[in-house]
Amino acid sequence: ARKYRIAVIPGDGIGKETTPEGLRVLDAAARRFGFELELTHYDWSCDTYAKTGKMMPDDGMERLKESDSIFLGAVGWPGVPDHVSLWGLLIPIRRGFDQYVNLRPCKLMPGARTPLANRGPEDIDFYVVRENTEGEYSSVGGRMFEGTEREFVSQQSILTRTGTDRVLRYAFELAMTRSRKKVTSATKSNGITFTMPYWDERFAAMAKHYPEVTTDQFHIDILCAHFVQHPDWFDVVVGSNLFGDILSDLGPAVAGSIGIAPSANINPEKAHPSMFEPVHGSAPDIAGKWICNPIGQIWSGAMMLEHLGEKAAADAIVTAIEKHLAEGGPRTRDMGGNAGTVDVGKALAEVV
Amino acid sequence: ARKYRIAVIPGDGIGKETTPEGLRVLDAAARRFGFELELTHYDWSCDTYAKTGKMMPDDGMERLKESDSIFLGAVGWPGVPDHVSLWGLLIPIRRGFDQYVNLRPCKLMPGARTPLANRGPEDIDFYVVRENTEGEYSSVGGRMFEGTEREFVSQQSILTRTGTDRVLRYAFELAMTRSRKKVTSATKSNGITFTMPYWDERFAAMAKHYPEVTTDQFHIDILCAHFVQHPDWFDVVVGSNLFGDILSDLGPAVAGSIGIAPSANINPEKAHPSMFEPVHGSAPDIAGKWICNPIGQIWSGAMMLEHLGEKAAADAIVTAIEKHLAEGGPRTRDMGGNAGTVDVGKALAEVV
Ligand SMILES: CC(C)[C@H](C(=O)O)[C@@H](O)C(=O)O
Ligand SMILES: CC(C)[C@H](C(=O)O)[C@@H](O)C(=O)O
Numbered sequence: 053a054r055k056y057r058i059a060v061i062p063g064d065g066i067g068k069e070t071t072p073e074g075l076r077v078l079d080a081a082a083r084r085f086g087f088e089l090e091l092t093h094y095d096w097s098c099d100t101y102a103k104t105g106k107m108m109p110d111d112g113m114e115r116l117k118e119s120d121s122i123f124l125g126a127v128g129w130p131g132v133p134d135h136v137s138l139w140g141l142l143i144p145i146r147r148g149f150d151q152y153v154n155l156r157p158c159k160l161m162p163g164a165r166t167p168l169a170n171r172g173p174e175d176i177d178f179y180v181v182r183e184n185t186e187g188e189y190s191s192v193g194g195r196m197f198e199g200t201e202r203e204f205v206s207q208q209s210i211l212t213r214t215g216t217d218r219v220l221r222y223a224f225e226l227a228m229t230r231s232r233k234k235v236t237s238a239t240k241s242n243g244i245t246f247t248m249p250y251w252d253e254r255f256a257a258m259a260k261h262y263p264e265v266t267t268d269q270f271h272i273d274i275l276c277a278h279f280v281q282h283p284d285w286f287d288v289v290v291g292s293n294l295f296g297d298i299l300s301d302l303g304p305a306v307a308g309s310i311g312i313a314p315s316a317n318i319n320p321e322k323a324h325p326s327m328f329e330p331v332h333g334s335a336p337d338i339a340g341k342w343i344c345n346p347i348g349q350i351w352s353g354a355m356m357l358e359h360l361g362e363k364a365a366a367d368a369i370v371t372a373i374e375k376h377l378a379e380g381g382p383r384t385r386d387m388g389g390n391a392g393t394v395d396v397g398k399a400l401a402e403v404v
Numbered sequence: 405a406r407k408y409r410i411a412v413i414p415g416d417g418i419g420k421e422t423t424p425e426g427l428r429v430l431d432a433a434a435r436r437f438g439f440e441l442e443l444t445h446y447d448w449s450c451d452t453y454a455k456t457g458k459m460m461p462d463d464g465m466e467r468l469k470e471s472d473s474i475f476l477g478a479v480g481w482p483g484v485p486d487h488v489s490l491w492g493l494l495i496p497i498r499r500g501f502d503q504y505v506n507l508r509p510c511k512l513m514p515g516a517r518t519p520l521a522n523r524g525p526e527d528i529d530f531y532v533v534r535e536n537t538e539g540e541y542s543s544v545g546g547r548m549f550e551g552t553e554r555e556f557v558s559q560q561s562i563l564t565r566t567g568t569d570r571v572l573r574y575a576f577e578l579a580m581t582r583s584r585k586k587v588t589s590a591t592k593s594n595g596i597t598f599t600m601p602y603w604d605e606r607f608a609a610m611a612k613h614y615p616e617v618t619t620d621q622f623h624i625d626i627l628c629a630h631f632v633q634h635p636d637w638f639d640v641v642v643g644s645n646l647f648g649d650i651l652s653d654l655g656p657a658v659a660g661s662i663g664i665a666p667s668a669n670i671n672p673e674k675a676h677p678s679m680f681e682p683v684h685g686s687a688p689d690i691a692g693k694w695i696c697n698p699i700g701q702i703w704s705g706a707m708m709l710e711h712l713g714e715k716a717a718a719d720a721i722v723t724a725i726e727k728h729l730a731e732g733g734p735r736t737r738d739m740g741g742n743a744g745t746v747d748v749g750k751a752l753a754e755v756v
Contacts, residue, residue: 193598246545277657305629
């Protein structure tokens with residue numbers, strides 16, 4: 053049987069409640085579609101940090117390297133600053149394994165409540181492809197004249213040809229698998245005049261290799277406005293690390309799916325493991341009550357299976373979620389029901 | 405009588421159609437409230453560029469310096485690249501006159517069509533305060549290893565203490581004039597780890613001076629989501645040049661007012677003239693037909709009067725716009741009517 057090694061990191065807060073449900077549904081899919089998942093659990097989290105002073109052990113990356121994929125819950129907890137929790141676990145994995153694509157579906161699911169008026173599932177169904185290793189999130193910067201009136205901080209934004217081309221190529225390849233075959237580029241070359249014109253240049257060069265793909269581009273300010281006004285315009289949207297970050301929260305918000313949206317951190321060449329995590333965080337306000345919605349985690353599992361090559365199983369999970377939502381299966385509080393986290397996981401595992 | 409010197413730059417496209425209507429309403433307000441406007445017209449635009457190779461003459465800034473305020477239409481025309489048109493007229497004025505605050509109201513006007521479901525005028529009424537001179541729009545950057553596989557571009561984002569503190573102070577002062585007295589800061593200190601933590605630090609320091617003001621802060625990704633999901637949370641939102649740019653398009657989009665929203669580029673100390681312009685652009689697709697909506701320009705005129713100290717006249721114009729929209733005055737096509745630009749201007753001039 054086909055076999056995949058999965059590193060499971062529940063992480064913090066509700067991550068500990070959603071990952072078991074994600075695994076429950078993955079297990080059901082594995083049985084039905086005839087493959088095996090070999091799981092290794094890691095309890096790395098802010099708890100680990102409290103005990104050891106580290107979010108993950110020194111050989112953490114070595115250990116993760118043995119896996120085909122990483123299945124992550126959520127990272128972060130009050131009292132532990134982001135530069136410790138995120139930069140001690142999430143960001144090193146993204147960068148260390150060169151997961152240079154961050155992919156998020158923005159899809160209006162049946163029965164989900166979009167904040168937009170008069171929009172149905174046929175209007176919102178696109179992907180945001182985000183560059184995940186460079187750009188505005190750079191490690192070059194500093195502070196000068198500290199503590200004086202002349203004080204200033206500076207941070208470089210860096211776009212490399214390698215880093216830019218490979219994420220653009222991914223976006224075009226993704227568009228080629230879809231019926232509309234359209235790629236929209238997020239830019240700001242009218243204001244940010246060194247990096248963004250270069251992005252535009254590489255985008256235009258890449259587009260030449262994909263004559264079947266329709267392209268357009270918008271400055272990030274008006275693009276955000278268009279997400280709200282015309283979500284139906286989009287098929288695949290590609291952006292730099294920061295622009296992609298913004299659009300991949302705004303997209304699910306517009307679709308009313310921010311609480312259930314998945315995300316994938318992908319190394320497309322499979323030279324390193326990829327990582328799959330829900331968009332939501334550790335939700336300290338409801339953690340420990342087992343009332344959180346596990347659908348984001350379950351949907352992330354579907355993205356993981358698709359990446360591993362189990363497309364039929366992935367589709368089955370997404371279809372199960374859609375049916376579940378359309379037909380009024382048990383719902384957690386955030387979706388207007390009063391089911392528990394486990395109820396939803398079990399219901400989905402049964403129909404997958 | 406109180407007298408103000410106004411430099412009028414209609415600029416390109418529909419700017420030539422909206423500015424006369426803006427002036428018509430300003431003129432009516434001046435009569436009613438007993439002040440005088442001394443106008444000087446400048447035809448600087450992409451046409452000028454075609455004739456002279458320059459967007460404005462060499463002594464352009466010298467001439468504008470003589471005015472109390474600048475009333476701008478729109479800048480930009482197909483065939484003239486942004487780095488020529490915007491960077492030859494709009495940006496030099498913003499920077500040269502140290503218009504360090506870019507202010508935009510995000511207000512759901514009666515009768516305007518918001519894309520959001522179930523939102524009324526009481527839900528959306530806030531300001532975006534954008535830093536307008538530094539940050540991500542910097543002039544420090546470049547390209548290396550050009551034309552090779554190692555090619556990269558770099559651009560610095562710069563936050564100075566002076567530049568950061570003064571725009572934060574403006575936001576807090578603005579909040580003090582409003583009933584909710586709340587300031588929200590846009591950050592991304594979890595990802596952009598040199599500049600944004602500094603922004604947070606200065607925000608916290610400034611907040612100490614305004615104990616009556618409630619504050620909160622969100623990372624820009626989730627903040628954009630909140631604009632769509634909870635526009636009622638906001639009163640005054642302050643952000644860096646880029647974040648402010650994004651939020652001040654997204655805010656009016658959410659309010660359904662992007663076609664009629666005004667914006668102000670302000671030097672609060674009045675050491676230099678400030679500039680007032682609608683958010684919309686030159687709209688080449690409808691320019692020359694006199695069907696464009698002049699409300700953004702007229703509302704920009706109201707912001708100009710407020711800055712000049714004519715608060716009663718400014719309020720009268722905003723109230724006139726609100727009434728006009730609520731009571732179904734003549735509307736241009738974008739608002740579902742078939743009135744011309746001049747019809748709307750005349751109707752508003754009559755009731756101001
Ligand atoms: C035209 C462009 C440079 C400008 C900006 O980003 O400042 C515009 O988007 C604006 O908001 O006035
Ligand atoms: C937590 C933060 C650093 C992260 C990011 O901006 O990359 C998050 O917003 C995300 O999108 O995964």
